[in-house]
Amino acid sequence: MIYLELLWSFFQIGLFSIGGGYAAMPLIQHQVVDIHPWLTMTQFADIMTIAEMTPGPIAINSATFVGIQVAGIGGALVATAGCILPSCVIVMTLAYVYYRFRGLTMVQGILAGLRPAVVAMIASAGISLMILSFFGQRELPADLSGIRWASVAIFGLGFAVLRKWKVNPICVMAGSGVLGVLLYSLGGGL
DSSP states (O other): OHHHHHHHHHHHHHHHOTTOHHHHHHHHHIIIIIISTTSOHHHHHHHHHHHHHSSSOHHHHHHHHHHHHHHHHHHHHHHHHHHHHHHHHHHHHHHHHHHHHTTSHHHHHHHHHHHHHHHHHHHHHHHHHHHHHHHSSSSOOSSOOSOOHHHHHHHHHHHHHHHHHOOOHHHHHHHHHHHHHHHHHHSTTO
């Protein structure tokens, strides 16, 4: 019976936690502390801390840790499966629909319309990160004062290295991180 309860609880969490692991935390707390008193609030906080520190998605890590706490290894497997099952079903359904109807003009039109939106979303995230890095705040200041010149220089250098020499982006990120530590610790961020 405990396995079915774990499966159903984490199935609901996986289905309704849109927005990532942090959005799932209140749902997980409601299921494992309020509805089913499997954990105390202190235990829940400890499990969330461990789930954040371990590699992987927070919701899946917490499902695994809650499941192991409640019902051992079997509970961990069932809770984790319950958490990922909704996503798997939705993705498989969308893949089936796409492969079945990909030749239709309407489907091609929908995909063509989505491409610019995806590019815009990625560009928006990139611009937000640049503003945060260059100015140390989320919004662009009105007078453009307080610019962090070290960040601008690191960005420019990294961009130039990527474009001119086609270096692996991971190496550029690592080099930028080292350069940032050196500039900000020795020069105070210029």
